Amino acid sequence: MTDTSALYQEVILDHNRRPRNFSVMADATVEERGVNPLCGDELTLYLRMDGDRIADASFQGSGCAISRASASMMTSLVKGKTRAEADVLVEQFRGLATGRTAMDDLPPALRAFAGVARLPQRVKCAVLAWHTLHSALAEGAGGAEGAER
Numbered sequence: 001m002t003d004t005s006a007l008y009q010e011v012i013l014d015h016n017r018r019p020r021n022f023s024v025m026a027d028a029t030v031e032e033r034g035v036n037p038l039c040g041d042e043l044t045l046y047l048r049m050d051g052d053r054i055a056d057a058s059f060q061g062s063g064c065a066i067s068r069a070s071a072s073m074m075t076s077l078v079k080g081k082t083r084a085e086a087d088v089l090v091e092q093f094r095g096l097a098t099g100r101t102a103m104d105d106l107p108p109a110l111r112a113f114a115g116v117a118r119l120p121q122r123v124k125c126a127v128l129a130w131h132t133l134h135s136a137l138a139e140g141a142g143g144a145e146g147a148e149r
């Protein structure tokens with residue numbers, strides 16, 4: 001049970017119990033749905049973009065503790081970030097979940113998910129919100145790539 005205890009750290013439990021930004025955003029500029037059929041996790045991510053910056057982020061959906069805590073933490077972390085900064089976080093989290101990113105390179109809040117890398121069937125739960133964010137950002141660019149000031 002060591003994997004489980006490492007995985008379900010206090011911070012993850014807390015985010016699962018009281019998910020941050022767990023609401024429908026009425027004035028979202030980007031809405032993206034993500035599904036992880038392996039576990040049955042599903043979520044809708046809402047972003048309000050202010051130019052190149054994520055002014056606000058929230059999510060709704062149902063899923064396991066890992067997917068919910070990950071979405072809660074993700075939406076908290078990316079608020080106020082630019083598209084490029086958010087993309088860096090996406091890459092860092094993917095690296096973390098697959099054991100490729102060094103702990104020292106990660107924002108402290110994400111380190112709680114390090115244990116997921118040792119539970120292959122949970123990796124998809126953890127990265128769902130981040131994959132969805134990645135899609136949302138690509139979509140929100142609206143093909144105007146390279147056109148920002």
Ligand code: ZN
Binds near residue numbers: 041065067
């Ligand atoms: Zn799951």
